[in-house]
Amino acid sequence: MNVQKALILGGKSGLLGQALFHTMGADRWEIICPEKNEVDWFNPALTDEYIQDHKVKFIFNTMAYTQVDQAECDRKNAFKYNAALPSVLGRVCRLRNIYLIHYSTDFVFNGKKSTPYTTRDTPGSRSVYGQTKLEGEKALLAExxxxxLIIRTAWLFGPFKTNFVDKIINLAKDKDNLNVVHDQVGSPTYTLDLASHSLRLVDKGTSGVFHLVNKGRASWCELASESIRCAGLSCRVTPVTSSEYPQKAPRPAYSVLDCSKFSMVTGSTPRSWIQALREYIYHYQESRN
Ligand SMILES: NC(=O)c1ccc[n+]([C@@H]2O[C@H](COP(=O)([O-])OP(=O)(O)OC[C@H]3O[C@@H](n4cnc5c(N)ncnc54)[C@H](OP(=O)(O)O)[C@@H]3O)[C@@H](O)[C@H]2O)c1
Incomplete structure (x- = not known):
């Protein structure tokens, strides 16, 4: 079997990075996951030296400034991780002919549509997080x-790092009622599905921008209700509006992603988020109890 050497940025501690590490570790990959500060990734010469020394052929970049609200008052650092970092990686990968798989977000869209966003839709975000992620995409697509390969994904849940679903289940164990936002609708996505589908695109040698999420749509309220139901808990979920639950960063009201380009290229369709959520809760949450 042909072993391929990949670097996963964010693979040591990130939600998606660890899912990629888990999925690729069971396959034909030889993986390197450096510590977050092991290398100065913002320095092109040092990054180049590292990937040459380690004979890296693929880089999966999941490292990002992901604290959406905090980014509103920390644009400098959000820009550094979400735009400057991909720009450096792009330069080095282009020079060395390395396959770069970079992850982006549904939050690059303004949320004004009411049908799923395709890769042909023009992005435009109102949040610093979304804007800096978009700047990262643009830096890569400039040349x-x-x-x-740029993969936009959304609303991640999965093992190895606390996420929205875990938080809801933990709260539901102690409370009779939870208020959860119902007027933001998106595409909940299982990190392990995202990891294996990403590899399908890589196996096909695909380039360009893709949307990759589980099938279906949900509000945060629906995702919370389904999580509580799957976990066998009885906590009530009360829908509230975004204005009743103010957050620093504006979120798109609607950011469902259309994966038809992915399906056309790979011939496969991601399963529904509900099926994926059940698997996550039965396999991973049960083992924690
Ligand atoms: N999570 C989602 O729902 C979601 C939705 C759409 C798109 N995405 C995209 O998917 C990719 C992976 O997301 P993820 O949820 O797996 O990310 P994550 O777990 O928050 O973090 C990924 C990596 O980035 C580092 N990181 C996060 N915030 C940082 C900061 N302020 N300064 C320095 N390093 C920071 C993390 O280090 P630490 O673990 O030490 O913080 C980790 O190594 C990102 O490109 C993200 O934009 C995520």
Missing amino acids: PWEKL
Whole structure:
């Protein structure tokens, strides 16, 4: 079997990075997951030296400034991780003909549509997080090469790092009622599904921008209710509006992603988020109890 050497940025501690590590570890990959500060990734010469020394052929970049609200008053750092970092990686990967798989977000869209966003839709975000992620995409696409893959995903849940579903289940164990926002609708996505589907795109040698999420749509309120139901808990979920639950960063009211480009290229369709959620809760949450 042909072993391929990949670097996963964010693979040591990130929600998606660890899912990629788990999925790829069971396959034909030889993986390197450096500590967050092991290398100065913002320095092109040092990054280049590291990937040359380690004979890296693929880079999966999941490292990002993901604290959406905090980013509103920390644009400098959000820009650094979400835009400057991909720009450096792009330069080095283009020069060395390395396959770069970079993750982006549904939050690049303004949320004004009411049908799923395709890769042909024009992005435009009102939050610093969304804007800086979009700047990262643009930096990469300014000089695209045939081994650049940008995967926009959304609303991640999965093992290895606390996420929305875990938080809801933990709260529901102690409370009779939870108020959860119902006027934001998106595409809940299981990190392990995202990891294996990402590899399908890589196996096909795909380049360009793709949307990759589980099938279906949900509000945060629906995702919370379904999580509580799957976990066998009885906590009530009360729908509230975004204005009743103010957050620093504006979120898109609607950010469902259309994966038809992914399906056309790979011939496969991600399963529904409800099926994936059940698997996550039965396999991973049960083992924690
Ligand atoms: N999570 C979602 O719902 C979601 C939705 C759409 C798109 N995405 C995209 O998917 C990719 C992976 O997301 P994820 O949820 O797996 O990310 P994550 O778990 O929050 O973090 C990924 C990596 O980035 C580092 N990181 C996060 N915030 C940082 C900061 N302020 N300064 C420095 N390093 C920071 C993390 O280090 P630490 O673990 O030490 O913080 C980790 O190594 C990102 O590109 C994200 O934009 C995520």
